[in-house]
Amino acid sequence: MAQVRDDGFARLVERDLDRVHRFLHGLLRDEDLARDLTHDTFLRLRRSAPAGDDGLPTAAYVFACARHAAVDHWRRLRTRRDAAPHLAADPAPPTPTDAPLHTTELREALDRALGLLDEEHRAVFLLSEVEGLRYAEIAEALGIPPGTVASRKHHAVQDLRRELERMGHAL
Amino acid sequence: MRCEDARELLTARVDGELDGVQADALATHLDGCAACRAESARRTRERSAWREALAGDHTPDDLRRRVLAAPVPVALPLLLRPLAWAAAAVLAVLLIAPPLLQRLGDGDATLRPAAVTLVLDGGDVGPATALATETLNLGDSPF
Ligand SMILES: [Zn+2]
Numbered sequence: 001m002a003q004v005r006d007d008g009f010a011r012l013v014e015r016d017l018d019r020v021h022r023f024l025h026g027l028l029r030d031e032d033l034a035r036d037l038t039h040d041t042f043l044r045l046r047r048s049a050p051a052g053d054d055g056l057p058t059a060a061y062v063f064a065c066a067r068h069a070a071v072d073h074w075r076r077l078r079t080r081r082d083a084a085p086h087l088a089a090d091p092a093p094p095t096p097t098d099a100p101l102h103t104t105e106l107r108e109a110l111d112r113a114l115g116l117l118d119e120e121h122r123a124v125f126l127l128s129e130v131e132g133l134r135y136a137e138i139a140e141a142l143g144i145p146p147g148t149v150a151s152r153k154h155h156a157v158q159d160l161r162r163e164l165e166r167m168g169h170a171l
Numbered sequence: 172m173r174c175e176d177a178r179e180l181l182t183a184r185v186d187g188e189l190d191g192v193q194a195d196a197l198a199t200h201l202d203g204c205a206a207c208r209a210e211s212a213r214r215t216r217e218r219s220a221w222r223e224a225l226a227g228d229h230t231p232d233d234l235r236r237r238v239l240a241a242p243v244p245v246a247l248p249l250l251l252r253p254l255a256w257a258a259a260a261v262l263a264v265l266l267i268a269p270p271l272l273q274r275l276g277d278g279d280a281t282l283r284p285a286a287v288t289l290v291l292d293g294g295d296v297g298p299a300t301a302l303a304t305e306t307l308n309l310g311d312s313p314f
Contacts, residue, residue, distance in 0.1 A: 022228045110221060110224055130226050153182055157182055
C-alpha cells in the first residue's frame with residue numbers, strides 16, 4: 001500500500017471535513033457529539049482507507065465511515081440504556097437551536113422538521129439534498145439499493161414539506 | 172402514468188438521477204398534467220432554497236486543528252508485523268485481564284470483550300469510539 005503522505009490527509013481534510021461535520025451534525029442533531037464523531041471518522045480514515053486515482057478515498061467511503069461512527073454511537077447508547085434501565089425513560093436531548101451558524105428562519109424550520117424524520121430518511125436527505133451525492137454514491141455509503149435511496153429521498157421531501165407548510169414555510 | 176408515480180420520478184429528475192426511459196415517460200406525463208408541471212417547478216425552487224439554508228456551515232477551527240493533528244499511522248516492514256501482533260496480544264491481555272476479571276466478578280451484563288482493541292499509533296485517540304471500533308492497523312493507510 002501507499003506510504004505515509006501527510007499532504008494526502010491534509011487534502012482529504014480540506015475536501016471533506018466541512019461536509020462530514022455538517023452531515024453528522026444533521027444526522028445526530030447534537031454539536032458536541034458531531035464534533036467527536038467527526039474526529040473519530042477522520043482518525044479511521046487516517047489509519048486505513050482505500051485510495052482512488054486522486055490518492056484519496058471516495059466520498060461514498062468517507063460518508064460510510066461517518067455513518068458507522070454514528071451507528072456505533074447509537075449502539076453504545078442502547079447498551080448503556082439496557083444496562084441502566086432508569087435512563088431508558090429519558091428522551092433524547094433536543095437539538096439546541098442556537099448551535100448552528102446560520103440562523104435564518106428557514107434553516108431553523110428545516111432543522112426542526114428534520115428532527116421528525118427517522119435516521120434512515122434523514123441520512124439519505126442530507127447526503128443528497130445538502131451534500132449533493134449521487135444516488136449511487138449514497139447507496140454505497142449507506143449499504144442500500146439505489147432504488148431505496150430514490151424512494152427515501154422522495155418520502156423525506158414529502159414529509160419535510162408537509163412539516164414546513166405546517167410551520168408556515170411553504171415555498 | 173399516475174401522478175403519484177410521476178411525483179417520485181420528479182424528485183429524482185431534479186436530482187439529475189433519471190435514465191432516458193424514465194425521463195421520456197415522465198416527459199409524456201408532464202405534457203398532459205399541469206399539476207405535475209407545477210410540482211416540478213416547485214421542487215426545483217425548493218431544492219435550491221433548502222440546500223442554501225442547510226449547506227452554509229464551516230467546521231470550527233479548533234475541530235479542524237484537532238483532526239489535522241491525527242497521528243500518522245506507523246507502517247511496519249512486513250517481516251516485523253508478526254512481532255507487532257505478538258506484542259499487541261501480550262499488551263491486550265495485560266490491559267484487558269484486570270478489568271475483565273473485575274467486571275466478571277460484578278456480573279456486568281454489558282461486558283463486550285470484542286469492543287476492546289488496541290491502537291498502536293499512539294497519541295490522541297479521541298473519544299471511546301476510536302477504541303471501540305478500530306482494529307489494529309499496521310500501516311495500510313493511503314496517506
Ligand atoms: Zn400528474
